[in-house]
Every structure is written in C-alpha cells, then in structure tokens.
Amino acid sequence: MSNIMMLFEPYSLSGLRLGNRIVRAATYEKMADDDGRVTDRLVELYEELARGGSGLLITGFALVHPSGRAGPKMLSAHAESYIERLKELTDAVHREGGLIALQLVHGGRQCPPLLLGGEQAIAPSEMYDRFTRSNSRAMTEAEIWTVIEAFGDAAWRARSAGFDAVELHGAHGYLISSFLSPYTNRRDDYWGGDEERRSHFAEEVLKSVRSAVGGNYPVIMKVNADDLMEGGITPEESLRQVRRLEQQGLDAVEISGGMKDSRVRTIRPDIHRAEDEAYFKDSGKLFKDALNIPVILTGGMRSRGVMEGVLERGEADLVGMSRPLIREPDLPNLMRDGKERADCISCNKCTRFNKMDYVHCVQLKG
Numbered sequence: 338m339s340n341i342m343m344l345f346e347p348y349s350l351s352g353l354r355l356g357n358r359i360v361r362a363a364t365y366e367k368m369a370d371d372d373g374r375v376t377d378r379l380v381e382l383y384e385e386l387a388r389g390g391s392g393l394l395i396t397g398f399a400l401v402h403p404s405g406r407a408g409p410k411m412l413s414a415h416a417e418s419y420i421e422r423l424k425e426l427t428d429a430v431h432r433e434g435g436l437i438a439l440q441l442v443h444g445g446r447q448c449p450p451l452l453l454g455g456e457q458a459i460a461p462s463e464m465y466d467r468f469t470r471s472n473s474r475a476m477t478e479a480e481i482w483t484v485i486e487a488f489g490d491a492a493w494r495a496r497s498a499g500f501d502a503v504e505l506h507g508a509h510g511y512l513i514s515s516f517l518s519p520y521t522n523r524r525d526d527y528w529g530g531d532e533e534r535r536s537h538f539a540e541e542v543l544k545s546v547r548s549a550v551g552g553n554y555p556v557i558m559k560v561n562a563d564d565l566m567e568g569g570i571t572p573e574e575s576l577r578q579v580r581r582l583e584q585q586g587l588d589a590v591e592i593s594g595g596m597k598d599s600r601v602r603t604i605r606p607d608i609h610r611a612e613d614e615a616y617f618k619d620s621g622k623l624f625k626d627a628l629n630i631p632v633i634l635t636g637g638m639r640s641r642g643v644m645e646g647v648l649e650r651g652e653a654d655l656v657g658m659s660r661p662l663i664r665e666p667d668l669p670n671l672m673r674d675g676k677e678r679a680d681c682i683s684c685n686k687c688t689r690f691n692k693m694d695y696v697h698c699v700q701l702k703g
C-alpha cells in the first residue's frame with residue numbers, strides 16, 4: 338500500500354467512520370457571540386472546513402461551566418438554551434458530509450479574572466499564574482463535583498445537538514490537565530498527592546461524561562504527553578494515566594503538550610524543516626505501542642510526507658492540524674490532489690487573540 342493511500346484511507350473511530358486520517362485539531366476562533374452562542378460566521382467557517390475534506394472536525398474549546406471561561410467569544414455548552422444554535426452548526430457540517438466533535442473545557446487557573454466577573458480562577462491548588470497575573474484558589478470538594486457534573490451535562494448537550502463525538506480538553510494547563518500535573522496539583526487528598534490520586538479528577542469527569550452520553554458514543558481526551566516544564570508531567574507518567582482512562586472506557590486520545598508557563602510552547606513557531614514537524618511524535622510512538630485505543634498526534638504537522646511517515650511508523654492513527662487549516666481550510670483536499678506542504682509559515686500571528694476580533698491567518702488578510 339502506498340503512503341498516500343494511508344493518509345487518505347478511511348478510519349473507524351469507535352464506530353465513527355472518518356473519510357481519511359486528517360483531523361482538524363481544536364481551534365478557538367473567537368467567533369461565538371459574547372455569551373458563547375454559535376454565530377453565522379462560525380457556521381460558515383465550519384461549512385468551509387467540512388467541504389475542505391478533514392476526516393473529523395474538532396471545535397474550539399467550549400465552556401462547561403461559567404467558572405471556567407478561558408477566552409472571550411469562546412463557544413459554550415453550559416446551559417440547555419445553547420443546544421439549538423449548536424445544532425445549526427452540526428447540521429451545517431453534516432450537510433457538507435463532515436463529522437464534528439465538540440471540545441469541552443474548564444479553563445481552571447488559566448482563566449483571566451476579568452472574564453469571571455472579577456472572581457478568582459479556581460484550580461486544584463492556589464497558585465500564581467503569570468499570564469493572568471493573578472492567584473488561583475484551591476477548589477472545594479463541592480466545587481470539584483459541580484464541575485465534574487457540568488462536564489457530563491455539557492456532553493449530553495453535545496450529543497443532543499448532533500455532535501458525532503466529544504473531546505475532553507485535558508491538555509495545555511486547563512483544569513483537567515492541571516489536576517493531572519504534579520506541577521499544578523499540590524493537593525493531598527482524593528484529588529492529589531500521588532500519581533494515582535492526580536488521575537481521579539480526569540477519571541471522574543470521564544465517568545460523568547460516559548454516564549451522560551451512553552456507551553455507544555466516542556469520547557476523546559486531549560492530553561499533555563509532556564508539560565514541557567520542570568516538575569511537570571512526563572510522557573511516561575502521562576501514558577500511565579491514559580492507560581487508566583482507557584480501562585475506564587476512553588475511546589481515543591489526542592497527544593499534545595505544554596501549558597502557558599512552559600519553557601517550550603504548545604503552539605511552536607518557525608516550523609520550516611521536516612525535522613521540526615510532528616514535534617510530539619516520540620510520545621506518539623510511546624502511546625501507540627502501549628495503548629489499544631486510537632492515537633491522534635497533533636503539533637507541527639505541515640507536509641504530507643511527514644504525516645504519511647507518522648502513520649507508517651506507527652506514531653499515530655490520525656494526525657491533527659490547527660494552524661495549517663486556519664490558513665487553508667481545504668488543505669486535506671489539496672493534499673489528496675497532490676499538494677505536498679501547507680502554506681502556513683508558523684508565524685503564530687493568528688494566536689495574538691487580544692489584537693484580533695476573530696482568529697484568522699494574518700498572512701492572508703494583512
């Protein structure tokens with residue numbers, strides 16, 4: 338079988354039939370309205386993405402509870418009244434023949450207090466965050482269970498709105514990730530203190546989501562295979578945590594890394610050579626060799642040859658892209674027709690959220 342065949346071969350993810358191995362990784366677009374409702378602009382973007390040929394689209398992060406708002410104009414699924422507009426999004430994608438998963442998040446310590454009505458951000462432990470320039474507050478037992486339940490309720494809403502899957506955002510220093518990480522979880526109770534206890538929050542969220550959506554519905558989790566910081570999670574520890582989640586019914590894992598404080602960034606700039614691409618591929622291999630569930634590898638995928646190599650060497654089952662699809666939503670179709678490399682130059686100007694009304698490729702629109 339040729340390499341090209343592999344990238345563009347169909348793939349079954351827990352019964353969900355993807356047309357190819359390319360996933361649009363979650364990308365916050367800053368295109369929802371001020372309350373987090375789907376806008377016409379967002380529907381149009383997803384129609385374009387669906388026509389563009391990705392096997393699965395994962396939305397930008399969507400809020401599960403008002404205490405976890407991580408960005409202005411982010412999507413929300415924290416109340417029943419959001420279902421109707423979310424359904425317009427899934428209907429539009431399905432009309433174009435695409436599949437769509439809703440990414441669910443609680444922002445935890447990385448939420449700017451300005452977006453929380455001046456309240457302190459909540460997290461496993463009290464800690465200073467140099468990006469929000471504020472201290473998070475340690476969650477009470479009652480708050481922890483409220484958020485766990487909120488994940489379940491939001492997942493139920495996602496299913497009701499017609500999403501084909503949900504992805505739990507367990508990466509990048511947001512709440513689930515900050516419970517998993519020894520750097521941000523300094524508790525000494527059921528929720529932290531050793532590796533197993535640090536996993537409990539993610540496990541309880543998964544249980545809550547599973548009981549809300551039922552057995553026959555794909556639940557994916559994006560994790561940090563590496564926090565990329567001193568005292569943070571390592572690929573070996575992350576793998577042990579994901580194995581526990583796999584035993585509890587997780588359907589697939591997406592590999593990423595880093596948090597806002599890390600020495601190396603999640604969204605790495607200046608990817609110019611093939612060696613710079615697929616920057617979590619060693620973790621991909623580690624995870625794939627040890628797990629039975631599908632592994633999605635995201636981070637720096639730019640050229641068809643590299644993606645084909647990743648699949649061929651067993652470093653992933655599926656490949657995720659964010660920035661290249663901001664610039665070229667139809668990149669999968671272009672690659673299927675022979676394009677070798679994405680136009681995205683990894684300048685990261687599309688991540689200057691404060692300077693932009695909505696996320697777009699600055700190289701295209703000046």
Ligand SMILES: Cc1cc2nc3c(=O)[nH]c(=O)nc-3n(C[C@H](O)[C@H](O)[C@H](O)COP(=O)(O)O)c2cc1C
Nearest residue numbers: 362363364365397398604636637638658659660687
């Ligand atoms: C503008 C922008 C918004 C992003 N928003 C999210 C998000 O909502 N959830 C998430 O898990 N990752 C988010 N990411 C990270 C990407 O999913 C991905 O992990 C990272 O950009 C590396 O992949 P890439 O090299 O293909 O861009 C975002 C990235 C960008 C550039």
Ligand code: SF4
Nearest residue numbers: 681682684685687698
């Ligand atoms: S602004 Fe455009 S070229 Fe630069 S990283 Fe974003 S999508 Fe890529």
